Amino acid sequence: MLNPFDRDSFPIGKAPIAMLILFMISSILLLISNKKKDNSLEFWIFANTHYDEYQARLPLFNQLYPDVNVELINFGGTMHDKLLTALLSNFGAPDIVEVEITSIGRFLKGAIEEIGFMDLRPLLENEGWMHDLIPNRFTPWSYNGRIYGIPHDLHPVVLLYRDDIFKTAGFDLTKINTWDEFINVGKEVTRDTDGDGNIDQFAIVLDNKTESDYFNFLLQRGGGFFDENGNVVIDSDIAIDTLEFYSSLFNEHKIATPVYGTWHGHPSNFAAMQDGKILSILAPDWYVGILKSQVPQMAGKWKAIPMPSWEEGGRRTTTRGGTMIGITKQCENPDLAWKLIEFTYFNKEGLANRFETTMIIPPIKSALDLPIFHEPDEYLGGQRIGKLFIDLVPDIPPRYQNPYWSEASDLLNNTIFEVVTENKSSRTALIDLAATVRIIISKDQMRWSIKEKNP
Amino acid sequence: MSNYHTLTKKFWNQQQKIAPYLFIAPFYILFIVFMGYPLLSSLIMSFYEMRGFQSRIYVGFSNFIDLFNDPIFWKSAWNTTYFAIGTLTLQLPIALILALILNSKHVKGKNFLRLAFFTPVLVAGVFVAIIFNLIYDQRSGIINNEFVFLGNEIGWLNDTKYVMPAVILTGVWQWAGFNMIYFIAGLQGIRQDLYEAAAVDGANWWQAFIHVTLPSLRPVIAFVVVVSMIGSFQLFDLPFILTNGGEPADAGSTIVMYLYKNGFQFMRLGYAATIGWVLFILIAIISIAQLKLLGIFREE
Numbered sequence: 001m002l003n004p005f006d007r008d009s010f011p012i013g014k015a016p017i018a019m020l021i022l023f024m025i026s027s028i029l030l031l032i033s034n035k036k037k038d039n040s041l042e043f044w045i046f047a048n049t050h051y052d053e054y055q056a057r058l059p060l061f062n063q064l065y066p067d068v069n070v071e072l073i074n075f076g077g078t079m080h081d082k083l084l085t086a087l088l089s090n091f092g093a094p095d096i097v098e099v100e101i102t103s104i105g106r107f108l109k110g111a112i113e114e115i116g117f118m119d120l121r122p123l124l125e126n127e128g129w130m131h132d133l134i135p136n137r138f139t140p141w142s143y144n145g146r147i148y149g150i151p152h153d154l155h156p157v158v159l160l161y162r163d164d165i166f167k168t169a170g171f172d173l174t175k176i177n178t179w180d181e182f183i184n185v186g187k188e189v190t191r192d193t194d195g196d197g198n199i200d201q202f203a204i205v206l207d208n209k210t211e212s213d214y215f216n217f218l219l220q221r222g223g224g225f226f227d228e229n230g231n232v233v234i235d236s237d238i239a240i241d242t243l244e245f246y247s248s249l250f251n252e253h254k255i256a257t258p259v260y261g262t263w264h265g266h267p268s269n270f271a272a273m274q275d276g277k278i279l280s281i282l283a284p285d286w287y288v289g290i291l292k293s294q295v296p297q298m299a300g301k302w303k304a305i306p307m308p309s310w311e312e313g314g315r316r317t318t319t320r321g322g323t324m325i326g327i328t329k330q331c332e333n334p335d336l337a338w339k340l341i342e343f344t345y346f347n348k349e350g351l352a353n354r355f356e357t358t359m360i361i362p363p364i365k366s367a368l369d370l371p372i373f374h375e376p377d378e379y380l381g382g383q384r385i386g387k388l389f390i391d392l393v394p395d396i397p398p399r400y401q402n403p404y405w406s407e408a409s410d411l412l413n414n415t416i417f418e419v420v421t422e423n424k425s426s427r428t429a430l431i432d433l434a435a436t437v438r439i440i441i442s443k444d445q446m447r448w449s450i451k452e453k454n455p
Numbered sequence: 456m457s458n459y460h461t462l463t464k465k466f467w468n469q470q471q472k473i474a475p476y477l478f479i480a481p482f483y484i485l486f487i488v489f490m491g492y493p494l495l496s497s498l499i500m501s502f503y504e505m506r507g508f509q510s511r512i513y514v515g516f517s518n519f520i521d522l523f524n525d526p527i528f529w530k531s532a533w534n535t536t537y538f539a540i541g542t543l544t545l546q547l548p549i550a551l552i553l554a555l556i557l558n559s560k561h562v563k564g565k566n567f568l569r570l571a572f573f574t575p576v577l578v579a580g581v582f583v584a585i586i587f588n589l590i591y592d593q594r595s596g597i598i599n600n601e602f603v604f605l606g607n608e609i610g611w612l613n614d615t616k617y618v619m620p621a622v623i624l625t626g627v628w629q630w631a632g633f634n635m636i637y638f639i640a641g642l643q644g645i646r647q648d649l650y651e652a653a654a655v656d657g658a659n660w661w662q663a664f665i666h667v668t669l670p671s672l673r674p675v676i677a678f679v680v681v682v683s684m685i686g687s688f689q690l691f692d693l694p695f696i697l698t699n700g701g702e703p704a705d706a707g708s709t710i711v712m713y714l715y716k717n718g719f720q721f722m723r724l725g726y727a728a729t730i731g732w733v734l735f736i737l738i739a740i741i742s743i744a745q746l747k748l749l750g751i752f753r754e755e
Contacts, residue, residue: 081719087508088724106722110507209613209703258613261592262699268595277594406720417703421613447504447512 040069041333041340042094046079047323049289049358050098050152054344057353061343070340083107087116087328095331096340099149101140101322105405108143110448117148117326123338124150129346137363139228139398141324149324150345151363153286156392157216157318160288161280162273163303163381165189165201173280173305179245182308186255189279202257205269205278206249208420211412212263212320216282218242219397220318221310225412225437226402232441234412235434243426247419258420270295282307284320285389289359292379299379304388317392319399361389368393408437497728504725511725518729528730530705531713532737534619534694538709539687541623542630547683550631554638555668569639572632580629584696587625588612591697612698615706622694622707629693630686634679641675642668677749681742688738691715710734 045051051074058070073094075082080103086093087107093116099107108115124130124147134154141149159182161173171185186203193201206213218224223238233239249256257278261268264281272278274295283291283304291298306316325345327337344350351362352372361373373386402408415433418424501518503511522528553572557565575583590597591611599608611621645668653663669676691711698707700716710730718727746752 084719084722090509103720106720109722110505111510114507114509116508209699260594262588262612262702268589268592271595406716406722410716410720413702414704421703444504444506447514448506450512 038333039067039336040071041096041337042071042073043096043340044079044083044094045072045074045098046076046100047098048074048076050323053350053354053357057344057350061340064343065336065339068336068340080106083116086330090330093328093330095333095337096325096327098152098323098325101324101399102405102409104141104149104324104401105403108148108401109403112144112146115146115148116328116330118329118331118334119146119148120150120327121147123334127338127342132365134363134365134393134396136396136398137322140322140401141326143230143401143403149326150341152323152325152345153321153360154363154389154393154396155284155286155319155321156361156389156396157282157284157307157320158304158385158388158392159280159307160283160291160302160304162276162278162301164301165276165279173303176305176308178312178314179308179310183249183253183255187253190255193276199254200277202278203255204249204257204280204282205259205264205272206246206256206282207263207416208250208258209413209417210263211409211416213282214243214246214412214416216307216318216320217246219399220307220315222315222397224400225405225408226400228398228400230400230402232408232434232437234408234437235431240427240430243416243419243430246416247426250420251423265290265294274298282318282320285359285361286321288380288385289357292359293357296379300381303380303383304385306388306392315395315397317395317397319396322399355386359385361386361393404437404441407440411436497731500725500728501732502725505722514725518726519733521726522729522733527705527708528710528713531701531708531710534705534707535688535690535709535711537619538623538626538690539684541619542626542683542687543680545623546627546631547634547679549627550634550679551638553631553635554642555664557635558639558642569636572635574632575629576633578629580692581696583625583629584693587621587628588697591621612707613703615704618698618703618706622690622697625693625697626687626690630683634683637675637679638672641672645671673749674751677746677751680749681745684741684745685738688734688741710737 043054045054051072054072058072061070062068079097080099083093083097083099084106107117121130124133129150133151137151137154138147141147141151159173163173166173166185166189169189171189173185176182176185182203189201190199190203191201192199215225218239221238221242223233223236223242225232225234227233250258257272259269260266260272260278263269264283264287269278270291273281274297281287288304291302307318309316325341327334327341331337345362346364348367348370351364351367352370354360354362355370355372361368368390373390374384375386376382377385411433415424415429419426419429500511502513502515504514504518506512556562557569557572562568589595593599593608593610593613596611598611609617611617649667649671650663653667658666689711690709694701694707694709695712695715701708701712711734714727714730714734717723717730
């Protein structure tokens with residue numbers, strides 16, 4: 001009798017037939033699962049903390065909309081690459097997606113009608129949210145007058161400092177208003193503590209390999225890489241002066257130490273902060289959140305003051321980092337997508353919950369008086385850190401977005417390193433950088449304009 | 456009857472011609488869909504540049520011309536070559552020495568040691584990079600803290616001079632044990648009577664190594680060298696994570712890293728395709744030259 005599972009009667013054996021059956025079953029399953037239901041929303045996320053927050057609150061959304069099936073997918077850091085591929089191939093993009101502030105630029109390249117996100121301005125205006133959001137926070141997500149994303153955050157920056165060590169050294173940082181004053185105090189506390197001839201306690205930690213901290217200073221002074229109209233302004237006097245100042249903190253005043261590890265949130269950097277090698281750090285709200293969750297043993301050692309200003313009465317903060325939520329053009333049900341955005345981004349209970357786990361202050365004016373933002377924080381020795389961030393909100397500078405940000409920031413990273421560690425002149429370095437980026441942009445524009453003339 | 460007979464004979468002849476192609480069809484179909492078509496379209500893409508997400512513009516050879524004038528491409532190409540040279544002069548000799556030791560009759564616990572040296576290759580490159588990122592840290596890393604005799608703290612990942620050496624050393628740690636296995640397999644294939652004949656002729660250990668071991672290992676060495684070179688020129692994940700995307704100042708950038716940045720971060724797909732094809736040509740030239748040098752095309 002012919003038995004397909006019998007080695008003798010089936011010429012290839014059991015294993016291939018088993019594989020064949022598995023292949024057929026999985027193909028059928030894939031075909032079925034790829035059929036999208038009408039009331040389903042796919043939502044891509046890159047940040048673990050965001051994913052945890054939305055996942056936990058999803059049942060509440062489903063109470064409001066029981067027949068909507070929301071699928072949250074956390075791809076981590078590679079999400080932006082996957083999104084780019086999905087938008088390029090015009091297939092497989094999610095309905096809703098969160099995008100990170102340094103990654104959005106590449107998605108805004110080329111002709112406006114080819115951008116993969118919906119313009120949310122009409123929805124914001126119709127639903128009455130426009131006036132309730134902090135206007136400066138639309139700038140990272142807007143280009144050519146269109147708004148491609150709703151801001152998730154404000155990310156004001158404060159100066160976190162080791163309260164215990166400054167106090168022992170006899171300094172009250174709450175009396176410091178300007179960077180000049182900070183430098184004077186910084187010189188007193190930057191020293192060799194164990195007498196081995198090497199300085200091992202620095203007043204501040206700054207990144208000398210990437211633009212991150214330099215950009216903190218530059219935005220504080222009202223500068224930027226690009227202006228509102230997309231012009232390159234990284235060779236402006238403000239930018240050059242700021243880079244000279246930045247480099248002087250390392251080389252002339254010698255109060256700054258390069259970041260330990262690859263960034264401020266690297267385990268080596270946390271260790272240096274804990275060991276008292278680093279006495280202060282420029283910290284956005286989210287950074288305070290990761291400190292609390294990842295280095296709980298430092299509770300009570302740190303306090304915050306507004307960022308020192310450039311001149312008496314000047315701007316006391318800047319902004320670092322950010323996320324937006326957008327609806328892709330592949331979304332078939334934008335109204336439903338909007339309902340989920342309203343729930344995750346505007347719901348006050350959700351925003352309070354977000355602050356509790358991540359310290360992130362929302363960009364919603366009407367939410368800023370929620371009691372939770374004004375409570376004392378034990379980690380910061382009872383300081384009302386939320387209130388400090390909120391008091392700085394009116395001063396948060398705009399950060400203009402540009403399709404060429406990725407190329408520009410990549411080159412700016414190199415410039416920062418060359419100026420700070422290889423003593424290249426700030427002026428030459430930034431003028432060269434601006435010229436390079438202008439060439440990249442004008443070359444594209446030239447190509448596109450030829451195409452437009454001869455389509 | 457005879458008519459039927461010729462018909463079946465014809466059928467059998469026909470199917471004998473077609474059958475082999477049908478048997479290998481799954482490979483060719485998959486190859487054409489997933490390799491052939493993308494290769495062809497990337498070649499076409501290298502003569503275009505994206506103008507947004509849907510349309511593109513023909514730019515002729517301008518991507519190639521730009522590439523040859525791009526200092527970051529040259530820096531990345533040099534870094535990649537530096538890594539390849541490091542692999543050739545450091546990693547492979549270490550792999551061969553390990554193989555000679557662990558193939559010797561006098562070493563105890565050979566199986567355990569072979570496994571121990573082999574295991575690093577089982578660890579995903581990303582984890583290796585994260586661990587070595589901590590090990591190399593200038594001020595809190597194990598290397599600078601334990602090997603104090605090296606003198607002043609070395610900025611493994613902070614000083615442009617030391618970034619590629621740091622990547623090469625990590626490559627040695629991860630891959631030397633893997634290549635060791637090839638060499639051991641090669642050593643075990645050498646006929647013992649060759650050594651006996653050499654001993655009869657009065658050859659010492661070194662002479663036997665030079666005149667028996669090395670020539671007999673030639674095919675294995677050729678394979679390992681060529682495969683390692685191809686791998687070296689495709690280097691990406693290790694330096695990408697270890698140096699946080701090529702920092703500082705692109706000192707850790709490689710050709711494939713620059714390709715990735717252009718394609719995915721800068722959305723310059725045409726330029727990225729151009730880098731890919733230049734890399735392909737580079738690898739092809741180097742591989743053929745190596746095979747020629749190592750005498751693989753020679754008739755035995």
